Amino acid sequence: GNSVTQMEGPVTLSEEAFLTINCTYTATGYPSLFWYVQYPGEGLQLLLKATKADDKGSNKGFEATYRKETTSFHLEKGSVQVSDSAVYFCALSDRSGNTPLVFGKGTRLSVIA
Amino acid sequence: DAGVIQSPRHEVTEMGQEVTLRCKPISGHNSLFWYRQTMMRGLELLIYFNNNVPIDDSGMPEDRFSAKMPNASFSTLKIQPSEPRDSAVYFCASSLDGGNTEAFFGQGTRLTVV
Numbered sequence: 001g002n003s004v005t006q007m008e009g010p011v012t013l014s015e016e017a018f019l020t021i022n023c024t025y026t027a028t029g030y031p032s033l034f035w036y037v038q039y040p041g042e043g044l045q046l047l048l049k050a051t052k053a054d055d056k057g058s059n060k061g062f063e064a065t066y067r068k069e070t071t072s073f074h075l076e077k078g079s080v081q082v083s084d085s086a087v088y089f090c091a092l093s094d095r096s097g098n099t100p101l102v103f104g105k106g107t108r109l110s111v112i113a
Numbered sequence: 114d115a116g117v118i119q120s121p122r123h124e125v126t127e128m129g130q131e132v133t134l135r136c137k138p139i140s141g142h143n144s145l146f147w148y149r150q151t152m153m154r155g156l157e158l159l160i161y162f163n164n165n166v167p168i169d170d171s172g173m174p175e176d177r178f179s180a181k182m183p184n185a186s187f188s189t190l191k192i193q194p195s196e197p198r199d200s201a202v203y204f205c206a207s208s209l210d211g212g213n214t215e216a217f218f219g220q221g222t223r224l225t226v227v
Contacts, residue, residue, distance in 0.1 A: 034215070042220060043206075043219050043220050044204070044216075044218045045217075046215045049215065100146050100161050103156050106155055
């Protein structure tokens with residue numbers, strides 16, 4: 001079945017450091033890939049997405065590139081801020097139309113000033 | 114649109130009591146999902162509906178849990194009787210066209226069973 005594996009946290013970085021959160025997936029066909037972010041006390045919200053190989057999703061300084069050859073969708077940001085502290089979830093959709101997103105376990109990021 | 118609306122935001126109840134969580138999806142969305150989030154298990158899909166019909170409830174932990182979607186604008190998740198291990202944050206999410214597109218999450222209901 002479809003699955004998503006992301007690096008375990010927590011990840012603690014100093015402000016302005018470079019961030020990478022690894023995500024790999026297993027799926028049949030050509031899934032769509034997503035990164036969601038959950039700020040403290042809130043629900044998940046979409047951060048970025050990519051729907052086909054080599055697509056790059058980007059938002060708020062975060063980027064992720066859909067790599068079919070390595071089945072990966074790693075999240076990166078060049079310079080993190082304290083306000084980026086949150087839990088990040090990688091997810092996939094198999095595009096079958098009636099199946100829900102498959103989420104990874106989440107990675108908690110803490111950015112310290 | 115106001116987004117996915119869940120109520121209540123917080124619920125504290127005694128073991129053995131019935132608990133009902135409510136969700137109003139985004140207007141026009143035809144898929145609705147109930148998730149549970151705990152520190153130990155992370156985010157778990159409990160059940161999802163498509164066009165008000167339950168498609169997969171294999172994630173519902175026990176018969177004490179039940180969910181309904183009587184119309185396109187309302188869903189409930191009921192726990193009867195509640196137990197302390199049901200304490201978690203319960204999220205409702207909705208989307209257009211199943212999992213193909215972005216799912217929009219509500220703010221969640223934090224349930225504490227004492």
